[in-house]
Structure formats: structure tokens, C-alpha cells
Amino acid sequence: MHDPNVRLPLLLQPIALRGIFSRNRIVVSPMCQYQSKDGGPTDWHLVNLGKYAIGGAGIVFTEETAVEERGRKTYECAGIYSDGHIPAYRRITDFIRSQGAIPAMQLGHAGRKASSDVPWNDFRPLDDSDAARGLKPWIGVSPSPIAAPRPGSSMPIEMSISDIRDMMDIWREAALRSVDAGFDICEIHGAHGYLIHQFLSPLANKRHDAYGGDLKGRMRFALEVTETVRAVWPQDRPLFFRCSATDGPGGHWAIDDTIVLSRVE
16 A cells, blocks of 8 residues: 555656546557457457556557548558447446546547558558458548558548538547547547648648648648537547657658647637
């Protein structure tokens, strides 16, 4: 038993995030498992996530979870695009909470990085040969018709203004399902070359309308997604945003851009 006269290391001290109280500052980050069935979690997720709650972590994130079916990277990726997913996630969040931890959801969309094989097959883009084994390729979406930088990637559909408006509804519904599923923290995945990052990057975003061009235009999609989710996410619960602070080699998104994005009100 902890001696109350001994000050705990900062990592082990409790922290309040809006109306949520975490027993410590240990966060299990989102880690894709590629074990979902039709987007829904399985016993694998219950055991995998549950063990971290049992082990004493303060906050336990699920893996990156697609807001729509075509927003998955692979057929095995997680999703919360159907009301039918809610009870399966609720089973997990109830258990995490019963062990004293906080269940957290990360919402994302693969954009042009969709329609891939699993990582142990190097995320190879699916092709017609995969259809024979029940893995029919599909076409992703992106701010501009530029394929992902990997051999064999298909050309994504360029999102129209109408598509962008529809996407806001998709994010809103996914956030509401996450509330119903019992999550106390939500994180928007705006990094790693996925859809939001594609809008931010001048390499993937060649638009000439209000969602492209200069930094302000390229940030618009990310900000609108954030406003959409924040509007329906309970005010007493925190909302996070994950970004790639800098691009990798050959990228054009820099730390100064991230600072600007983080300061926009």
C-alpha cells in the first residue's frame, strides 16, 4: 500500500482532464491489431485492452477506428460505422472501467491509404487477385486524385464539396456511437498520412478551392472535423487531436505548421 507521505513520481500521479479523472498518467496508445470482424471488435480486443486496465494503466485507447467502412486500411481494421458495433465496444469499455481505467477511442479515416492487405504482407494494395479470397479492392477518397506513394496504389476519388459535407456527418455519427459505446476520451487521428493529414499536406492536397492552397485552406478540413466532433462530444469529456508534428523525408509539413494548427481557435 502506498505511503501517503511519500510523493509519487509525476507519471504515477492522478490527473484531471475536464471532468475525467485518471488514476495516473500512463496512457496505452492506440495500436492497430488487425483482428476486427466486419469492423467490430472481438474477444481479442477484450483481452488485449483489458490486460492494460488490469495492469494499472490510467487511460486505455482502442486502436485507430474508422468512421466509415471505406475508411479502413484493411478488411481487418476496426470501425465504428454501424450501430451494431456499439454493444461489442460497450462490453470492452465496461470492463476497462471496472478495472479503474478510462476507456478512450481514436477515430480516423485512411483516405487514399485504404484497400490494403495486412501489415505482415507489407500493406500491399489489394488487387483483382484478392477478390477470389473475398477481399475485393475498393477505392479510397482523398483531397486530390493522387495515389498513395506505394507501388500498385489505386487512384483515389477526389472529394467534392458535397463529399466533404457528407464526411462531417460521418464523423459526427461515429463520435455519437463512441459516446453510446461508453468511451470517455476521444482522439481524432490527423497524422500518419491518413485522410486529415492528406488535406494538411501540400504533397497530397493540390486543391484550388477553400480546402486547399495555402496553410489556412489546407487546415480547414482538420478544423471542421474537430469542430464537428467537439459539438457532439460531451463537454465534460476531453477531445484530443493526433498529428504528425513533422513529415518524414521528402515531406513539407513542418513543426511551424503544427504550431499554427495547434493554436487555431
